[in-house]
Amino acid sequence: MWSLIDYILQLTPYSELSGRLHPAASVVVTFVLLVVGYIIGSSITNKLFGKDNFPVKDKHVFIAGGSQGLGKALAILLAKKGAHVTIVARNKQALDAAIDEIQAEKLYPHQTITSVAADVTDHSQVVRAFDEAAAKHDGKTPDYLFCCTGNDYRPNLRHLMFVVGAARPRLFLEHSIQEFEDAMRLNYLGSLSVAHEGVKRMVHHGVKGKVVFVSSTLGFVGFIGYTEYAPSKCALRGLSESLRSELLLYGIDVHCFFPGAIRSPGFETENKTKPEITKRLEGEDEASPPDVIAMALYKGLRKGQFFITSDLLTDILRAGTHGITPTNNVIVDVLFDCISWIIAFPYIWYFDWQVRSAADKHIIKTADDNIH
């Protein structure tokens, strides 16, 4: 690297410095050159090619899971920007309350803000939801689909409906098989069902729209307490990757959002069942308000990012699991990938050590009579 600088110096009026710079000085010069080059380069690119990849005005936005949390915050944000909005959720009352809030924020009087009560885990209800949405919007097929499905399946909490997929962090053996199935049904299959029906209609009507899935930081990393939740969020990552490739056929964009903790009824429920060891590992996980998270998603969509994050750690993890996915910014992503290598070792060591240390306290009730 120093030599590169020396060669560059020979081309400048400062050629007498060539080969005489202290290595440390060379590092600084290289770094400064890189940063300056990057700033100039990216501002030029932004000026030249920096179009808004997510024009919202007069678009029909279909938000599954739009009555609470991120979904509602997104509906409000996009109504403020001039979009027509359909929100879908199971609970009629929650929908009505949300519609009032969204209506109050709309930019133009002609914006149509509607809701459909439907359970997205039942595909026939998804089909009906799209029918009703089109009917209420003068036959207009949704341009943008947001699959923010997520719920809590425990019967005593059925009235709670929130976005992004409820995590019920528990120890693996404390979960029933049914819970693993429910998590997959809601977090993955619910989103898939909306995307499948929505894309079918977009293709039929030649709408070159967008499909946005909502995964989680836990789509990039998994640890104790998330054996039920993390796989469903990883599945969404996998779906996004395959679907992004495939929907190029029709000019439809696919995006996947990986938010951190969102302050919502879901987050509070989550903390009730969360194992002590999981809480200790996560530390004081600051949950962000839904509107902050929604804004991060909005900005990522405007930039045309494929994988969108709302916090630095998740962004580092995104770069650290880049594989064969489109980058957001190649310089930043390579840098973040380097950082992910550096943090990986102490992180794994510390987490593994903490779990091993907790082994004594976690004597699991396997006093199941069927086990011999």
Added chain:
Amino acid sequence: MWSLIDYILQLTPYSELSGRLHPAASVVVTFVLLVVGYIIGSSITNKLFGKDNFPVKDKHVFIAGGSQGLGKALAILLAKKGAHVTIVARNKQALDAAIDEIQAEKLYPHQTITSVAADVTDHSQVVRAFDEAAAKHDGKTPDYLFCCTGNDYRPNLRHLMFVVGAARPRLFLEHSIQEFEDAMRLNYLGSLSVAHEGVKRMVHHGVKGKVVFVSSTLGFVGFIGYTEYAPSKCALRGLSESLRSELLLYGIDVHCFFPGAIRSPGFETENKTKPEITKRLEGEDEASPPDVIAMALYKGLRKGQFFITSDLLTDILRAGTHGITPTNNVIVDVLFDCISWIIAFPYIWYFDWQVRSAADKHIIKTADDNIH
């Protein structure tokens, strides 16, 4: 880097060379030093700590999906090494045929080789399979679980049973929602169900064993044609990551295997439905015989690798999506991650270009009367 070499040279009898080496020579010297250091270092570590992480003799190995393909090849391999084996699959005839093959290869006369007919997508049958397996092995809880579940759900192919999860590559809109659900049920929930019941028994009996999941190259990368299959394989990756962390509580190891294409009935079925564009992108994908793939898994387990692969490309993708997972070899993994960055750009560009070019030929039948 050159400067580092210069400093090192000053400490040697060749100090007069310091600062006078040509940059290119410095690069070569650095590279040679690294490689020599690595070879010496790794051979010392292997001598000192290179224990066999997967002793097989007299262990009870439980293989879900053991009647065909990878599962059967694994059963034969481990029987050859002296293990007691239980294979589980739905088809009694296929099991009986496999048992004959495995029996013929066992190392000691006292090895118990048994089978249980059960459908792992039904948890009550999984529980029964473990009961029967224990009964047939003098009450011995399985030490190692291999979750090689996978099947083809199309009714006319129900007699085919093969390992590793059938891919039914089709275009997204050609799949029914039921197919997405079936893929997840078999590839993910079937494996999960086996792991859940097996781990419960291991914990109960204090067995410090292993759980091995079988994902796929498509657990690391997804593209057109794999919207149904890739998410289920990604889910297994996520499950492995969380479960590895959690089962440290009980001293149980978790591993995840990511084989490439396996020559099996599954592979042939796969090619029947595979879209032309997917075939073109994959090129002549050489499917390896199951015994070669089984040997790769065996070697990885002996080395104690967390994520195990059977081919170079998948290993590069593993390193390229490393995130916060234990490495197999930090130098190789960092190098492979660099390679994954280099191949990512042309790969994405070429695949995206191919898909866009195929757009005209893929006019999808969305002539569904229900779509308005």
